[in-house]
Amino acid sequence: MDQKFKRIAVENSDAIVQMWVEEINSLKDGNYTATISDELFESTNREFVNVIFTSITNQGSSKAVEDFSEKIINLGWPLSYITDGLQVFRRVTVDYILSQSSKVDSEFFSNVLESVDAWVEPLIRQLVNEYSGSWEHIVSLQRVALQELSAPLIPVMDKITIMPLIGTIDTERAKLIMENLLEGVIKHNSEVVLMDITGVPVVDTMVAHHIIQAAEAVRLIGSTCILVGIRPEIAQTIVNLGIDLGKFPTKSTLKKGFTSALEITNRKVVDLEKKAENIEKMIDSLQGE
Amino acid sequence: MKPQSCVNINKEWDIVGARQLGRDIAKKMGFGTVDQARIATAISELARNIYLYAEEGQICFEVIDNLPQRGMRMIAVDTGPGIKDIGQVMQDGFSTSGGLGAGLPGVKRLMDEFDLQSEASKGTRINAVKWLR
Numbered sequence: 001m002d003q004k005f006k007r008i009a010v011e012n013s014d015a016i017v018q019m020w021v022e023e024i025n026s027l028k029d030g031n032y033t034a035t036i037s038d039e040l041f042e043s044t045n046r047e048f049v050n051v052i053f054t055s056i057t058n059q060g061s062s063k064a065v066e067d068f069s070e071k072i073i074n075l076g077w078p079l080s081y082i083t084d085g086l087q088v089f090r091r092v093t094v095d096y097i098l099s100q101s102s103k104v105d106s107e108f109f110s111n112v113l114e115s116v117d118a119w120v121e122p123l124i125r126q127l128v129n130e131y132s133g134s135w136e137h138i139v140s141l142q143r144v145a146l147q148e149l150s151a152p153l154i155p156v157m158d159k160i161t162i163m164p165l166i167g168t169i170d171t172e173r174a175k176l177i178m179e180n181l182l183e184g185v186i187k188h189n190s191e192v193v194l195m196d197i198t199g200v201p202v203v204d205t206m207v208a209h210h211i212i213q214a215a216e217a218v219r220l221i222g223s224t225c226i227l228v229g230i231r232p233e234i235a236q237t238i239v240n241l242g243i244d245l246g247k248f249p250t251k252s253t254l255k256k257g258f259t260s261a262l263e264i265t266n267r268k269v270v271d272l273e274k275k276a277e278n279i280e281k282m283i284d285s286l287q288g289e
Numbered sequence: 290m291k292p293q294s295c296v297n298i299n300k301e302w303d304i305v306g307a308r309q310l311g312r313d314i315a316k317k318m319g320f321g322t323v324d325q326a327r328i329a330t331a332i333s334e335l336a337r338n339i340y341l342y343a344e345e346g347q348i349c350f351e352v353i354d355n356l357p358q359r360g361m362r363m364i365a366v367d368t369g370p371g372i373k374d375i376g377q378v379m380q381d382g383f384s385t386s387g388g389l390g391a392g393l394p395g396v397k398r399l400m401d402e403f404d405l406q407s408e409a410s411k412g413t414r415i416n417a418v419k420w421l422r
Contacts, residue, residue: 168305202308202326204333205391212389233326240327241334241395242381 002115008097010057017049019092020085027084036077044072048085056119062126069130082127090120151177153184159265161190162254166199174210181214185223192261193218196254198229208243215248224264226250228257293364295349296336304336307348314350315361318421327399328361328419334392335365335415341386343369343413353418360401360420368412375405 009016024045051068072082093116098104101112150173154162161184165177185193195211197203203211215225227250230238238245251257262268294314296307311332315325332348339346346367353360377383379397384390397403402418 170301170305202329202333204330204337205389205395206333206337208391209389233323236323237326237330237399240398241330241391242398243389243391243395 002118005097005112005115006056006119008100009093010053012096012100013053016089016093016096019096020049020089021045023088023092024085027088044075044077045085047071048082049089052086052089052120052123055123065123065126066130069127073131073134079128079131082131083124086120086124086127090116093119147176151180153180153188155184155188155190156258159189159191160194160258160261161185161188161192162194162196162258164196164199164254167201169200169207169210171206174207174214177210178214178217181225182217182221185218185221191223191265193223193225194254194257194261195225195227196229196257197227197234198231198254200229200234203234203238205241205243208238208241208245212243212245212247219248224249226257226261228252228254293349293351295347297345297347298336298339298367299345301340304333304340307336308332311348311350311361311363314352315419318352318359318361320361320419320421324419328363331396331399331417331419332363334396335363335417338392339365339367339369343367345369346412358420360418362416362418364417365415366412367414371409371411371413372405372407373409375407379405 047068051064054064055062069082094112097112097116098109101108150167151163151165154164156162163177163181163184169177181193181195184190195214197211200207211227215227218225225248227245227248230250230252249260251260259269294310296303296310298304298307308329312325312329315328320328336348339348346365346369349364349366351362351364353362372378378393380390381394382390384392393405396415396417399419400417401420402416404416405413406415407413
C-alpha cells in the first residue's frame, strides 16, 4: 500500500510541487518571510521540496536534510517556515493521492494519511531538532560569554585594581566575584580594590551580604576594598533595609574612589603641563636676572 | 482596581523577571526613581524568600486606583513551610539561612503598608502597598 502511494507521489512530483509552491507563496504575503527576496525564496523552496522528495524516495539518508537545515539556520529563517512547509506538503500530497484514486473509503483514507504522515514526521522531527539544537548551542555559548564578563578585574595601575559590576548579581555570580576578587588581589599584588556597582540595578539584602563578605575577605588578605558607584536611590534603600556597610569605605563615584585609593597608596595625580609651564616660568625668570 | 499581573517564582532568574515587571508597573504609575528602587528591592526580597524557603510561589501586582489615593500593591504567596514565629522574623538580624536577616523587616520599612499571614506547613502570604505621593 505504502509503496503504491509513494509511487503515485514520486511519479507526479511535478504536480504536487506545483500545488505546494502555490500554497507556500500564498503564505508568504504579509508573513514572516515578507522581507526575503523573491529569488532567494523561490530557490530555497525548490531546494526544500527536493529535500522532501529525496528523503521520501530513499528513507534513512539524512545528509541532504542536514545540509538544508544548516542552510536555513544560517540564513536565519524562522522555524515556522519549515513546519509550515511540511504541513502544507502533507496536506497537498494527501489531497493529490486521494484525487488520483477512484475508490475512496474510510479505510483507504486512513491508509493514505498514515503513509504520508510516516514520510513527513521524521523530517519534521529531524529539522526541529536541528533547529532547537542550534538554539541550545547559542544559549550555552552566550552563557559562557556572560560568565566571562560577569566579574572582570582590571589592574589600572600598580597596587590599584578595579572590578566593575554591571547587571543582576545572582548566587553563581556572587561566588565568581568573590573568587576573582581574591585571586586578582593576590596576583596583581593590589593594596586597594575598587568595587564599582554603578551598573547593578538592585541591591537587596542578598547582594549586600555578598558584597560585605567579599570586602571582609579582601580585608583578611591585607588589602582594602572600597565600594563605589552607590547611586542616591540605592543608598536610600540600603538605609531602609537597615544594612550596615560601615565596615569598609564607600564612595559615590569611581572617580572619588580612585582618588582615595591613590591617597591610601600614598600617591596623587599631577598635571604635567602645568608643571612644565611652571618650570618654563622659572627658567624665564632666571634668564631675566 | 485593575486586574493583577502575576509572576511565578520557581528558579533564581524568576526573581529578576518579577523585579522587572514590578519596576515597569511602578515606572508607568509615575513613581520616582527612589520609590522605584524601593519597590524593586522589596520585590527582590519577597521573591528571594519564596525561592529560598518555599521553592515555589507567586508574586502578583495590583494597581490601586481609588481616588484620592493611588498606589501599588504586591502580594507574595507560597505554599511552603510557613513561618513559625512571625515576631522573630520581623526582628532585624534574624535569619535561618546565614543571611543578613534584614529582608522582611526591611521590606516593611521600604513599603507603606505591610501585612504577613502565615501558617506552619501551609504557606505564607505577604501583602504590601506603596502609595504614590
